[in-house]
Amino acid sequence: MSADLPRWSPDGTQIAFVDSELGRPLKIFLVSGQGGTPQELLPESHNQVDPAWSPDGKQLAFGRIGVGSIEKLAIQVVDISTHQISMIPGSENLYSPRWSPDGRHLAALPEYSKKLVLFDFKTGKWSDWINEPEAIGFPTWSRDGNYVYYDTISTDHPTFRRVKVGQTRSELVLDLKDLRRYGAGAGAGLVGAWSGLAPDGSALFVRDLSTDEIYSLDLELP
Known part of the structure; x- marks a missing residue:
């Protein structure tokens, strides 16, 4: 296992990180802040990258794309307790999600990374930021x-x-x-x-x- 991009949960009890071991799909794991055995968040064949906690610690947003497929990269949200996944509308070809502290916005980057975009959960729309x-x-x-x-x-x-x-x-x-x-x-x-x-x-x-x-x-x- 090779751990990258660690993120503390808002309550400080868990760490989400990406296993970037060569030769395997990128996968998100959770581990207790006190240490222990990492647990795979979503056992599947997709690549999962750059997780970001919601302010309440109940969800993670992350980039997700199939391995060796023509499926587009998109930002998904997973419920930590139920493992239910939903896609952020209009997030195709975006990654590196970052939840705002008040939970209203999600900042993200396109694949070429030269633009910052912003999703408003209240309106359900994306806008170019910078x-x-x-x-x-x-x-x-x-x-x-x-x-x-x-x-x-x-x-x-x-x-x-x-x-x-x-x-x-x-x-x-x-x-x-x-x-x-x-x-x-x-x-x-x-x-x-x-x-x-x-x-x-x-x-x-x-x-x-x-x-x-x-x-x-x-x-x-x-």
């Missing part, structure tokens, strides 16, 4: 629900930005060009270069302090 010239990574709601923070890591000059609900232009929060991030850089995978927010609203990043060393050894032969 466009960026570079791919958007790891959207995260602020605790007050007024902003979504994200980074632009697949570029030679990465930044950490935020956009306010109701506005269509982002603002710079941090310049990341001098931060050596694990797995970051143009063309690199996104999971390694994760970013997010701490409970107090401060920015979190995975910093690369190097896992390799060069040694000089003296060889003494008999």
Whole structure:
């Protein structure tokens, strides 16, 4: 098992994560916050990616697509207790869902990741929120629900930005060009270069302090 994209439940009792073991479909598992054996959420053949908890902790939204099929990627919602699945209307070719703290909105990304879109559960409609010239990574709601923070890591000059609900232009929060991030850089995978927010609203990043060393050894032969 290879665990990626862990998400704490709102009450802090469970963690949802994706098993990204090579050669197998991507699957969502749940594990107790106290530790234990992970339990597969939905035993099926579909790929399941990037889970996000509802504010009440009763549901998970995630991207879902069949393995080796022409079925479109779409955002699904699963009830944790009944395992019933429903699709968010109009969510074809979208992924990376993020529930707003008040439960009214769901932010998501299209497959090419250069646009942030917003679903309103009250109206049942999607709307375009913001466009960026570079791919958007790891959207995260602020605790007050007024902003979504994200980074632009697949570029030679990465930044950490935020956009306010109701506005269509982002603002710079941090310049990341001098931060050596694990797995970051143009063309690199996104999971390694994760970013997010701490409970107090401060920015979190995975910093690369190097896992390799060069040694000089003296060889003494008999």
